[in-house]
Amino acid sequence: MNRIGAKRIGWLQTRTGDDHSRLMLLLLQAMLIVAALITLLPYVWMVSASLKSNADIFSSSIQLIPAHATLSNYATTLTSTPVLPAILNSIIMAGGETIAVVVTSIFTAYPFARLRFRGRDTVFLLVLGAMMIPSQVTMIPTFILMKWLGWINTYQGLIVPRAVTPLGIFMMRQFMLSLPRELEEAALIDGCGRLRILLQVCLPHLGPAAATLAIFTFTTSWNEFFWPLIVVQSEDMQTIQMLIAAMKQAEAADWGVIMAIITLSVFPTVAIYLLLQRYFVKGVAMSGMKG
Amino acid sequence: MSGAAETTRSPVYTGMPRTRRPRAGAMRAAEARFAWLSLLPATVFFALFVGFPVVYSFMLSFRDWNLTSATAEWVGMANYEALLDDETFVRSLLQTTIFTISITVCILVFSLVAAMLLDLKLKFIKLYRTILYLPAVTSLVAIGIVWVWLFDPQYGLINQLLRGIGIEGPLWLADPQMALPALVITAAWRNVGYFATIFLAGLQGIDISYYEAARIDGATAADCFWRITLPMLRPTILFVTVMSVILSFQVFALVYVMTGGGPAGSTSVIVFYLYQQAFTYFRMGYASAVGYVLFFIIFVLTLAQFKLFGKQADA
Numbered sequence: 001m002n003r004i005g006a007k008r009i010g011w012l013q014t015r016t017g018d019d020h021s022r023l024m025l026l027l028l029q030a031m032l033i034v035a036a037l038i039t040l041l042p043y044v045w046m047v048s049a050s051l052k053s054n055a056d057i058f059s060s061s062i063q064l065i066p067a068h069a070t071l072s073n074y075a076t077t078l079t080s081t082p083v084l085p086a087i088l089n090s091i092i093m094a095g096g097e098t099i100a101v102v103v104t105s106i107f108t109a110y111p112f113a114r115l116r117f118r119g120r121d122t123v124f125l126l127v128l129g130a131m132m133i134p135s136q137v138t139m140i141p142t143f144i145l146m147k148w149l150g151w152i153n154t155y156q157g158l159i160v161p162r163a164v165t166p167l168g169i170f171m172m173r174q175f176m177l178s179l180p181r182e183l184e185e186a187a188l189i190d191g192c193g194r195l196r197i198l199l200q201v202c203l204p205h206l207g208p209a210a211a212t213l214a215i216f217t218f219t220t221s222w223n224e225f226f227w228p229l230i231v232v233q234s235e236d237m238q239t240i241q242m243l244i245a246a247m248k249q250a251e252a253a254d255w256g257v258i259m260a261i262i263t264l265s266v267f268p269t270v271a272i273y274l275l276l277q278r279y280f281v282k283g284v285a286m287s288g289m290k291g
Numbered sequence: 292m293s294g295a296a297e298t299t300r301s302p303v304y305t306g307m308p309r310t311r312r313p314r315a316g317a318m319r320a321a322e323a324r325f326a327w328l329s330l331l332p333a334t335v336f337f338a339l340f341v342g343f344p345v346v347y348s349f350m351l352s353f354r355d356w357n358l359t360s361a362t363a364e365w366v367g368m369a370n371y372e373a374l375l376d377d378e379t380f381v382r383s384l385l386q387t388t389i390f391t392i393s394i395t396v397c398i399l400v401f402s403l404v405a406a407m408l409l410d411l412k413l414k415f416i417k418l419y420r421t422i423l424y425l426p427a428v429t430s431l432v433a434i435g436i437v438w439v440w441l442f443d444p445q446y447g448l449i450n451q452l453l454r455g456i457g458i459e460g461p462l463w464l465a466d467p468q469m470a471l472p473a474l475v476i477t478a479a480w481r482n483v484g485y486f487a488t489i490f491l492a493g494l495q496g497i498d499i500s501y502y503e504a505a506r507i508d509g510a511t512a513a514d515c516f517w518r519i520t521l522p523m524l525r526p527t528i529l530f531v532t533v534m535s536v537i538l539s540f541q542v543f544a545l546v547y548v549m550t551g552g553g554p555a556g557s558t559s560v561i562v563f564y565l566y567q568q569a570f571t572y573f574r575m576g577y578a579s580a581v582g583y584v585l586f587f588i589i590f591v592l593t594l595a596q597f598k599l600f601g602k603q604a605d606a
Contacts, residue, residue, distance in 0.1 A: 145344075
């Protein structure tokens with residue numbers, strides 16, 4: 001075996017102790033480092049700019065680490081921009097959507113995974129088909145519906161049209177199918193109702209799937225731009241993403257302040273990702289490969 | 292599993308009056324009743340937010356309506372006919388296509404290469420995987436604006452780096468020739484890591500014994516790539532291509548924050564055009580027609596890709 005310990009080297013057929021392949025491995029490692037640097041550089045540049053004074057931002061030399069680091073952009077952000085209400089709006093929207101999607105996915109997925117009824121497979125195909133419809137097709141009538149209901153500029157207008165997702169139903173169903181049936185059969189023989197089985201037998205095992213779906217939904221919703229842009233028309237209801245876009249569009253855009261707001265807006269999703277990474281990888285595998 | 296043991300001890304069973312098992316038919320009926328009851332909220336939702344909009348916007352696409360007037364006038368195929376004569380629409384469609392093809396090629400090449408690198412058992416490999424996925428959890432609005440700043444001709448990092456090696460960089464987003472490529476670079480930076488994670492899952496699903504057998508038969512690394520890796524990855528490649536095409540055809544947020552469709556309309560894309568027609572000019576019927584054309588294109592492209600890859604699989 002190679003000394004670098006390439007046990008699962010797969011596609012790269014290295015020969016033991018071969019200098020040529022050791023050089024190859026070094027080259028591959030260098031490629032990884034370059035890829036990581038390209039990925040990280042914009043983040044470093046963003047945080048660095050948020051800590052710079054205007055004089056340093058408009059400087060003709062590259063300063064990855066600010067020469068005169070200052071928190072003044074963050075102070076300006078907090079005192080003279082509506083960043084806190086915007087963050088609160090985003091938390092309410094993303095939180096509400098997450099709870100709604102997890103609950104509706106569980107109740108909708110269960111019959112598809114476990115129950116026998118006429119038309120089940122046809123209805124499930126329709127759910128999958130709904131995934132194919134671009135949101136731009138449904139957006140205009142949904143906006144008109146929101147107007148009729150008086151839901152423009154409201155949290156329900158932001159949340160309700162996104163409260164059920166085909167992807168969530170699909171993910172939850174796949175997970176339920178992987179649970180052993182025996183768990184439920186014992187309860188069924190004892191004469192337990194299906195609702196009780198779902199809530200007391202099935203639900204306790206859904207933790208990992210629910211967590212994956214919740215994290216996915218929360219970050220997607222936090223980052224969502226298109227629908228809030230349409231359904232929100234007043235400044236006090238705007239989300240953090242809308243605020244950032246509006247600030248960049250403003251006549252005298254203050255780049256230091258904008259970078260500070262962006263850094264604040266990026267922080268929650270990146271933190272969730274770094275802390276709960278295993279759920280993300282699982283989510284990608286669940287949504288992607290079993291289709 | 293300890294979970295199963297817990298279930299049998301759960302309070303559900305204690306003190307429950309044992310009833311005789313109902314007949315199978317009655318049970319089946321009860322099961323169906325519960326199924327539909329459980330599906331009811333989602334059914335109402337899909338009727339309101341998918342079914343109704345799909346039908347309504349189809350009907351709207353044959354009408355002329357500005358959102359405020361009481362009636363929407365029936366205009367027949369006029370909206371669709373006008374689209375063909377609308378230079379901005381045709382241009383947006385063309386630019387969306389160029390964007391989609393460029394980004395999909397970038398993703399297929401770079402994501403696969405990245406995934407193969409991430410599949411190696413090297414030091415810090417977990418760290419590299421973590422870093423490369425980071426852009427996928429970052430919002431397009433944030434990314435778009437940071438890249439506007441990176442692309443700044445005077446103070447942006449990219450041109451400053453180019454200047455460092457003696458090249459005067461282009462004006463990027465201010466140059467009608469370079470604005471769309473700049474969008475492609477930004478979108479590639481965002482999506483390569485995400486699709487690499489999907490490719491990685493595909494790679495790890497390939498049984499290692501194929502490679503071992505090939506190696507015994509004297510195959511080179513290149514042979515292994517063309518004869519084992521690529522054919523075995525066909526379902527993943529199909530999935531990534533379809534996803535990338537669907538997502539790229541709907542590109543909006545990046546265009547909205549980075550260029551606003553400019554300069555000189557050079558980055559106007561179809562969804563941005565739809566948004567402008569609907570919410571700047573309030574041409575709801577016309578915008579609905581654009582939406583249906585988009586729907587049709589995505590549908591045909593997806594179908595074509597399945598047909599194409601399906602055929603190759605048979606051969």
